Amino acid sequence: MIRIHITSASSATAVVAAIEETGERYEVIRSDRPGVGPSLDDGVVHLSGTAAILLWLGDRFPERRLVPLVGDPDRPRVFTWVTWLANTVQTAVARLDPTSGPPVGDTTAQQHGEHHD
Helix, strand or coil: EEEEEEECCCCCCCHHHHHHHHHEEEEEEECCCCCCCEEEEEECEECCCHHHHHHHHHCCCCHCCCCCCCCCHHHHHHHHHHHHHHHHHHHHHHHHHHCCCCCCCEECCCCCCCCCC
């Protein structure tokens, strides 16, 4: 199971959306520690930061086509857009609505039709 750690000041919307696309089971855990952005733990890998998590998910689940494969000429553009999303869009969303973010708890990807708080 994938675990996502977030704070009220971080927006993990893009991370959760990408995990939803994988179809994997995940859990969202809120933390009160200030300054901690989203982090991911799947029992083997631990990553911090929206951009790192999004790129890792793309490589971990290539069959879901979240990012172009290594060697694809379009892949470098993904780095530009993912870092822009993480550094600009996500930051703005978190500032506008610090309560935004995914539900907390054990969640099955939306395509399975189940959500649990």
